Amino acid sequence: MPTTADPATRAALQQARRDYADLRDRKLSLDLSRGKPSPAQLDLAADLLSLPGDRYTAADGTDCRNYGAPLGLRELREIFSPLLDVPTDQLLAVGNSSLELMHDCVVHALLGTTLPGAQGRWVDEGRIAFLCPVPGYDRHFDLCERFGIDMIPVPLTETGPDMAVVEDLVRTDPRIKGIWCVPKYSNPSGTTYSDDTARRLAAMPTAADDFRVFWDNAYAVHHLTDEETEVADILTACAEAGHPDRAFVFGSTSKVTFGGAGVAFFGSSQANVDWLRRYSAKRSIGPDKVNQLRHVLFLKDADGVRRHMLRHREILRPKFDTVDRVFTEQLDGTGLADWTRPKGGYFITLNVLDGCAREIVRLASEAGIALTPAGATHPYREDPQDSVIRIAPTYPTADDVEQIAHAVTVCVRLAGYEKLAG
């Protein structure tokens, strides 16, 4: 097939086509789409399956089996207080999912009149908006879409959201009520916000008096290297900047113990905690404290969590290394892609030539490899450059990760050289 491309590109395209045909012939069926812990990681918490055993009483005498204790068990909150940088008194342990807590914070702000700083119910203010650093987490964006909250994308830099853009937008637009942040090992880029970014988020003037930073610290203890990255204490930063009620902190053990049967946390100023409790008390007569006690007995203390995460790291690090090695072997110097080498978290971001991401995901799918849909990293599932692919290497086995990574590079080469060959 004659093209305008140079001979080297044409040769590379021919090779990519042969490799892709081989790949399809292998009739694989593999999934790299979601950031789920693998069975081997879940096995690390096997003791939870027979805990709490004959115990059912919390340190303060609470019978964990019965109703009540809306704050969650104090001893569990004490374990996660230093890990999430939230004073124990301002940290709630409720439910099995931090996403639920984010959802409910939006709901209670939409339907309640008492959010500190708010003039009334968000639902009565017409269309409101959230800032969405991109690439970002699709489930954050889905919450906005579900509630009709406009999404304004903001570029994510190596130090966090582009703060000049953020500051400019929130200073002038009172419709902007919040910003989604995954401050450490961000989904999917692995970015950790700098202290300066946190300080500016805390200090910036906002046109909306009830502006909130949704600080989803999902990967607080999820290191992949010896360099255990720390992120600023956002609640203290906000308090020092004179905006004590600005930040909502979220966390969970979904990727520490069990994805479906962990415990989740909300931390904030006392005023915000009282606000959330006021409404959540109408919804629930208390969290599952038996599961909380189970976690206390298993994790023991903050150092117990840190030790446990080292065991996750032993399983995860080789998978991330494999992806990097295969990508380097197959793509380095091609000019077709670059990718992140995260120091923690669950994802690698693969940046490909503009206009190629959707095609690469489609090619992979045809070859039996499920990737996260292109666009999922952006509001409205629309990546304007069509260039970002989220790679989630945690769930498959190490062998499968190698196969999948190799398959992805075949698809990257095929789509990339097709584009370059015109």
Place this chain on the structure above:
Amino acid sequence: MPTTADPATRAALQQARRDYADLRDRKLSLDLSRGKPSPAQLDLAADLLSLPGDRYTAADGTDCRNYGAPLGLRELREIFSPLLDVPTDQLLAVGNSSLELMHDCVVHALLGTTLPGAQGRWVDEGRIAFLCPVPGYDRHFDLCERFGIDMIPVPLTETGPDMAVVEDLVRTDPRIKGIWCVPKYSNPSGTTYSDDTARRLAAMPTAADDFRVFWDNAYAVHHLTDEETEVADILTACAEAGHPDRAFVFGSTSKVTFGGAGVAFFGSSQANVDWLRRYSAKRSIGPDKVNQLRHVLFLKDADGVRRHMLRHREILRPKFDTVDRVFTEQLDGTGLADWTRPKGGYFITLNVLDGCAREIVRLASEAGIALTPAGATHPYREDPQDSVIRIAPTYPTADDVEQIAHAVTVCVRLAGYEKLAG
């Protein structure tokens, strides 16, 4: 002290005053306020504390430890399908609390556009209203109050809500979007709705096309006698009446296994189930399936639940009998009170002379006995006759129940004779 009352009343008042002074001297500290299971009841499910043991896989191969399975485990839904009269495919098992599910159904109807039959979001329709059979459950009323939903009280008769009143209201007023129903062993009266009541709820014309029956079957299997009262299958009744989407069914094991660590259920038409799932999928990546598996292994099947409830009955029945015996001994023939003798559920309703309920609860509190606040059984915590007191005999020990019941009768006599003596 001279009064206009007859000598017998005056003598009875003097005796009541002496008895109340004696009661206060005993400096009791006892609580009959909430419908909580007792520690002995919770002990019945002690096996749950070390389950699932080495199991973590559901019948369909789902790894219960990980994310996913938004419907809940099928084998758990199969157990509760016949108990709640909901086909397994239309029954969701999610979370630890049916109150949460009721809350979320209201939220999603307020904020979503796709409730079957709805013209749009409830929040855009101005003030809406729910019918509240009285006496009823304070947490239902709290949900309405929290969301600014007007509450219209409807008398609860011996066969359920006064259907002539209900039919008349919903036929003409499109603001009325729902009715709270505890159809079996109602909180607090113990009333079970007749088949005719269920049929009329299902069939009645409603001005609102998106009217919903919130069928909170909280006491579906909570019998206190050999006469195991059944209630109509509301979903079938609605479907047969041409209103397949009218009923939301709720249930939980909060009073079967653990108050705080049970499992909860939502059942409805397929259209309603799809509606709830569509929104709850934005909130959660799946319920705690390990706890669901735990319940499956412990309860085994519907007959296992029934057998387990017999053991609850053995603990609870003597407490209810004690209250009835003491009330009969102390109050029968006085004209000061009557009370219910429920065949199931968690409560006895004590009806006292008009204007006396608040005073009796106050007197009891001064004597160290915590009762449910008078008015809690009515919308806005306002019992217009001030005559209904909810008695919750489940939590205290059998000895304490006897003491408390006796103390309550002293307060009933004191307040009652004070009133009669003018």
